[in-house]
Amino acid sequence: EMPNKMVSQLESSLLNCPDSLDADSPYLYQIPLSLPHPTSIFFPNEP
Amino acid sequence: TKTEKYHLVFTEWVxxxxxVDSDDKIIFVFIRQLIEKGVLAQSDSFVEFIKASLELSVLTFKESDPTGEVFTAIDALGKLLMKLFVYQDFNKYSRSEYMNIIFSVFLLVFAKDHENGExxxxxxxYFKLLSNILYEWSxxxxxxFIKVSDSQTRKELANYDVDFYNTxxxxxxxxxxxxxxxxxxxxxxxxxxxxxxPIVLRLPQHGGWEKLMLLIIDLFKFLDQxxxxxxxxxxxxxxxxxxxxxxxxxxxxxxDFLIENHYELMNNLPATYIQLKNVILSAIPLKMLVPSPYGVELDVDALESCEEPPMVFYDPVADIASLKKPVDNYLRIPSNSLLKTIMNGLLREDYELKSGIGYDTLTVNSKLVRAIVLHVVIEAGLENGRTSSNAVFNTKSSYYQLLFDLVHEGSIELKFQVIQVMIEQLRYPNIHTRWMIFVLKNMFTSEGxxxxxxxxxxxxxxxxxxxxxxxxxHPWGLSVIFTQLLRSDKVKLLELDFIKRVPEIENIIKQL
Amino acid sequence: FGLEALVPLIKPDDKELSKIYDHSMTLGADLTSMLHSLGIPRDSKRHRVLDTFQSPWAETSRSEVEPTFFIPDSFTHIPDVLQSNTKDTPPSFDSVQKDQQRVALFQDETLFYLFYKHPGTVIQELTYLELRKRNWRYHKTLKAWLTKDPMMEPVVSNDGLSERGSYVFFDPQRWEKCQREFLLFYNAIM
Structure with a gap:
């Protein structure tokens, strides 16, 4: 049987399980393609 | 303190x-200065620097707003480690030693944090850092390594590739x-x-398979426990x-990975995981066309694919140990004394706790049984290729005899174990599957x-x-034999007493 | 080791018997949905799935992950079209006035990509202007681009506020053009 300490560690691991965002490529600085500019409020504002 | 100084340097890096873009010249200059100004001059200062940077990065993660950027420091650390890997001169130590230092420091910091009772x-x-290292390397x-401009460095890195993944x-x-x-x-x-x-699965000459099997077996053992x-x-x-x-x-x-490693996978798979067992044993080589196992016209002996021996990555012969001689001698000339030696050798000295369907302990060494059965099957397949199928598809052949005798002379448990492993050999169309269909059908109808x-x-x-x-x-070979048993005029399943004794089974067979 | 041992597997609904084995592991489950979540098969074909494997669990696979990819140098140093000054600087689009000519060289799909990928920037504005030149119109509520189907003439409503016709939409989720019958309100497009 799993010792109690192990049970809580395993459950904690389940709670903190990395998801696909965590596995994605690191977000590092890149020279922006384009400068900021005021665009229409109707345009999508999230990439 | 020294640690605080390391924190300062690392923060500058972050x-x-x-x-700036990570390929900017400034980055190169920073790394150069790190080395030239002695921050990383000695291996112990290098270890301390990495340790301090990792601890700081983990602390930053824990204290960051979870809805914001929590991995900024970790991402930067991953980048730093790989930049150092590429730009250093490696006069004092090798790339391999460098990687081992990195991972050892990681393990140290990680273990301390994990064991912290709070x-x-x-x-x-920690996941993110390892994921980033994989990303940077890929x-x-x-x-x-075409992006590495120096040809000597490119060569060294290419030579290190398999080692990287194995480390x-x-x-x-x-x-x-x-x-x-x-x-x-x-x-x-x-x-x-x-x-x-996917990279480790495809390294040249299966260079990553051994370590990958180790990891999968770690997982299976954990599940089994x-x-x-x-x-x-x-x-x-x-x-x-x-x-x-x-x-x-x-x-x-x-x-092919599952096909060639099925032996060790079966050795470590929890005994009640029947569907996962089927998934592993149902693997078919890419591009192979497989005829329907249910076809009335199906003639297993006529299939070209059923002449081919499947590849085996890990030779079970290595596990037969002291029983190799008696087994191989028996295959040359069967004898009762050899059989007794083999059977005694299969008994365990203590019970094995094995949670199976209908049982909780075993007294027979199941891994040794599997090794011997697979060894016999491999040898039969080789003999088929060397001489003719008559030598092997023959109830008088020593290959058939050994399996028959183990089942005949063995305890119920040994009968069960041998038969279980034999049925594992019912896989995709190949000589092992074909031979095992022959063996099992003959055993089922034998009067001996x-x-x-x-x-x-x-x-x-x-x-x-x-x-x-x-x-x-369901593996192809398994479906073939079951269909043949159901359809056989010689075998009348519904008339068998032990079927009638279990109405639930009788119903299923009736339906089928 | 006989057939009776299988009875608990055959009667998964029996309260007593079903406690012994965890059926999700012995009998397993119908793997169709698990395979589907893995992308096996995809578009009726067999594809490699481990190169874009997001996570071992479907529940933690809610976003695509960037696979390994390679950009040959020849793609990053296209002279005269994308470069502003030197070979080493990556392309940038910083002026609505000066960069319109460069954007005119892009295919429709490149324009859509840049429009959706870089919100609140000069390039989003530039691609908007160029798409309009190509007779695409941006729908404010759908947040999608559409153009008239050349094969059909739309029917204008009596009040002159809308028209019903056949249009070609660009779907940014599926990344393809698709033709639809649609009731288009003039005040909804720009």
């Missing part, structure tokens, strides 16, 4: 990476769930990482689900069992039905 351990920053190695796998092995349960789900995510698993009858925790159920999903991915992309015919038949049917009962997939 800030720098937020302002429960503040979080697997995510970018670097692309198209044979990474070795450290993953140290981080396995038994050792660090708080990292279990991150660990499973790492062994199946898109920048680890905690798959207790009547009481499986939710966490273990989730581990199982992730496991079968990964194996399905491998079966799709590189089925004296008063044990019914027992043998029941164990054979139990072993087949338990695999057919469960959700798909």
């Amino acid at each position: 800030k720098l990476l937020q302002r 429960g503040s351990f979080n697997e995510r920053p 970018i670097l190695r692309n198209h044979n 990474f796998a070795s450290y993953l092995h140290s981080l396995q769930p038994f050792a660090f349960p708080g990292f279990s789900f991150a660990w499973i995510s790492l062994i199946s990482h898109r920048m680890f698993l 905690y798959t207790i009858k009547g009481n499986i925790s939710d966490a273990i159920s989730v581990v199982y689900k992730g496991t079968i999903r990964i194996i399905l991915g491998i079966s799709n992309d590189v089925p 069992w004296s008063d044990e015919k019914s027992t043998v038949q029941e164990i054979i049917l139990r072993s087949i039905i338990e695999r057919i009962l469960v959700n798909k997939p």
Whole structure:
């Protein structure tokens, strides 16, 4: 049987399980393609 | 303090990476200065610097707003480690030693955090760092390291590629769930990482298979330990689900890995995981066209594919040890004394606790049984290729005789174990599957069992039905033999007493 | 080791018997949905799935992950079209006035990509202007681009506020053009 300490560690691991965002490529600085500019409020504002 | 100084230097690095592209000349200058100004001059200062940077990065993660950027420092650390790997001169130590230092420091910091009784351990920053290292390496190695301008460095890195993955796998092995349960789900995510698993599966000459098998066996052993009858925790159920999903991915992309390693996978798979067993044993080589196993016209002996021996990555001969001589001698000339030697050698000295369907302990060495049976099958396949199928598809051949005698003379448990392993050999169309169909059909109808015919038949049917009962997939060879038994005029399943004794089974067979 | 041992598997609904084995592991489950979540098969074909494997669990696979990819140098140093000054600087689009000519060289799909990928920037504005030149119109509520189907003439409503016709939409989720019958309100497009 799993010792109690192990049970809580395993459950904690389940709670903190990395998801696909965590596995994605690191977000590092890149020279922006384009400068900021005021665009229409109707345009999508999230990439 | 020294640690505070290291923190300052590392923080400068993190800030720098937020302002310039990582391929900018400034980055190169920073790294150069790190080395020239003595921050990384000695191996112990290097270790301290990495340790301090990792601790700081993990602390930053824990203290960051969870809705914001929590991995800024970790991402920067991953980048720094790989830049150092590429830019250093490696006069004092090798690339391999460098990697081992990095991973050792990681292990140190990680273990201390994990064992910290306060429960503040979080697997995510450690996962992220390892994921980033995999990412950086996969970018670097692309198209044979073509982005590395110096040809000498390019050559060295290319030579190190297989070692990189094997070193990474070795450290993953140290981080396995038994050792660090708080990292279990991150660990499973790492062994199946898109920048680890498919690459390791395809390294030249199967260079990554041995270590990958080690990791999968770590996972199976963990599952086996905690798959207790009547009481499986939710966490273990989730581990199982992730496991079968990964194996399905491998079966799709590189089925040869499952085919060639099935022996060791079966040795370590929990005994009640019937569907996962079927998934592994149902793997078919890419591009192979397989005829329907249910076709009335199907003639297994006429299939070209059924002349081919399947590849075996790990030769079971290595596990037969002291019984190799008696087994090989028996295959040359069968004898009762050799058989007795083999059978005695199969008995365990103590009970094995094995949670199976209908049993909880074993007295026979199941791994040794599997090794011997597979060895016999491999030898039979080779003989078929060397001489003719008459030598092997023959109830008088020593290959058939050995298996027959083990079943005949053995205890019920040994009969069961031998038959179970024989049925594992019913896989995709190949010479092993074909020969095993021959062996099992002959055993089922043989009159040579004296008063044990019914027992043998029941164990054979139990072993087949338990695999057919469960959700798909079902291995081709298994479906073939079961269909043939159902259709056979010689074998009248519904008239067998042991079938009638279990109405639930009788109903199923009636329906089929 | 006989057939009776299988009875608990055959009667998964029996309260007593079903406690012994966890059926999700012995009998397993119908793997169709799990395979589907893995992308096996995809578009009726067999593809490699481990290269884009997001996570061992479907529940933690809610976003795509960037696979390994390679950009040959020849793609990053296209002279005269994308470069502003030197060979080493990556392309940038910083002026609505000066960069219109460069954007005119891009295919429709490149324009859509840049429009959706870089919100609140000069390039989003530039691609908007160029798409309009090519007779695409941006729908404010759908947040999608559409153009008239050349094969059909739309029918204008009596109040002159809308028209019903056949249009070609660009679907940014599926990344393809698709033709639809649609009731288009003039105040909804720009």
